[in-house]
Amino acid sequence: MRGLNCRAKRTAVRSVISSANPCIVCLSKTKLNSVSSLLVLETLGAPSADFFFLPATGTRGGILLAWRCDRISLANPIIGTFHVSATVSLGASTTPWWITSVYGPQGMDEKLAFMAELHDLRDMITGRWLLGGDFNVITSCADKNNGNLNPRTMNRFRRFIADHALRDIYLHSRRYTWSNEQSNPTLVRNDRVLCTPSWATINPHHMLRCLATAVSDHCPLVVNCASRNLGKRRFHFERLWPKLDGFLTTVDEAWNSIPPDPDPFRRINSRLKITARRLQSWGRARRATSPFSFKLCAKSSTASTWRKIHV
Incomplete structure (x- = not known):
């Protein structure tokens, strides 16, 4: 002091x-x-x-x-x-x-x-x-x-x-x-x-x-030392999703499921939220029903880091 x-x-x-x-x-x-x-x-x-x-x-x-x-x-x-x-x-x-x-x-x-x-x-x-x-x-x-x-x-x-x-x-x-x-x-x-x-x-x-x-x-x-509320889990977009069957259909259905709203900012915010939730649910369901799951590790030719691709 x-x-x-x-x-x-x-x-x-x-x-x-x-x-x-x-x-x-x-x-x-x-x-x-x-x-x-x-x-x-x-x-x-x-x-x-x-x-x-x-x-x-x-x-x-x-x-x-x-x-x-x-x-x-x-x-x-x-x-x-x-x-x-x-x-x-x-x-x-x-x-x-x-x-x-x-x-x-x-x-x-x-x-x-x-x-x-x-x-x-x-x-x-x-x-x-x-x-x-x-x-x-x-x-x-x-x-x-x-x-x-x-x-x-x-x-x-x-x-x-x-x-x-x-x-x-x-x-x-x-x-x-x-x-x-x-x-x-x-x-x-x-x-x-x-x-x-x-x-x-x-x-x-x-x-x-x-x-x-x-x-x-x-x-x-x-x-x-008090317990803390960590809040909601952040949305994480998986790079592999667009390559999988059903991705575009899930996005299209979620995006168009919002009723009309005269406020464009509120409308786009609602569409982004519902699309994120639907993609998370779709991703979890796909992992649960997939007949196999594996990790393919490939070493980049330009860097010493490893990329993990989840299928």
């Missing part, structure tokens, strides 16, 4: 948080030596919020882990040098899982201590685990837009992920999460969310995305 000791900054942060309406909020680099309930209220805008926090060292670091008490419960805090962790309970009938908010250091020696602390933390806790924040370290060359890389640090981070069988949750709609905001910017994916396979199993609809903000040089990350 680059500091929450300014009321204008807390107001700006609250507007971003309100747009996502989360149950749990993890803020790093608060630059606060102490956190009060009033400050959390100004930042989250939720009177029913509770929190754990890691004090900043002077004007560096600081983590705030807050949650809505009316929706969720956090307990058993573990506060380290670079993280704040707690158990999350959704109700009496559910098994608690662990959440960790991190803020990775920039110095090389501190990065080693950071990785060691995360290893020790995992040895202390068991079960489902979700951890995220500003790790200040990347996993591959693709996480940075220039060649200024540290292979040893990347290898250590990848080894930590592999040793504890963690999943790097896919980030939708954005490749990088931090910018130095220069005319020729350095772009890095310093921020990410990791989880254990068991956590992903109990949250099968989880999705990680970014929010837009002018408050920080980092992009806020949102993990949404």
Whole structure:
């Protein structure tokens, strides 16, 4: 956050948080030596919020882990040098899982201590685990837009992920999460969310995305675990259909089945919809009644890709 000791900054942060309406909020680099309930209220805008926090060292670091008490419960805090962790309970009938908010250091020696602390933390806790924040370290060359890389640090981070069988949750709609905001910017994916396979199993609809903000040089990350309505399946025209018997008849009957309409735009829209539906039904029926089905794979003479032709 680059500091929450300014009321204008807390107001700006609250507007971003309100747009996502989360149950749990993890803020790093608060630059606060102490956190009060009033400050959390100004930042989250939720009177029913509770929190754990890691004090900043002077004007560096600081983590705030807050949650809505009316929706969720956090307990058993573990506060380290670079993280704040707690158990999350959704109700009496559910098994608690662990959440960790991190803020990775920039110095090389501190990065080693950071990785060691995360290893020790995992040895202390068991079960489902979700951890995220500003790790200040990347996993591959693709996480940075220039060649200024540290292979040893990347290898250590990848080894930590592999040793504890963690999943790097896919980030939708954005490749990088931090910018130095220069005319020729350095772009890095310093921020990410990791989880254990068991956590992903109990949250099968989880999705990680970014929010837009002018408050920080980092992009806020949102993990949404609610089920989503994927909507209707899009119409897909098969290239093979015009070569099959019955295609033209199906199109002709569907196109002319719409009653007259004086509005030409509404008329063409209705004809396209009914034709698409009839073709989908005709295609399914043809596949179901076909005496055989096979795939013919032919390698193109001008490309190394393969074409699949369904008959």
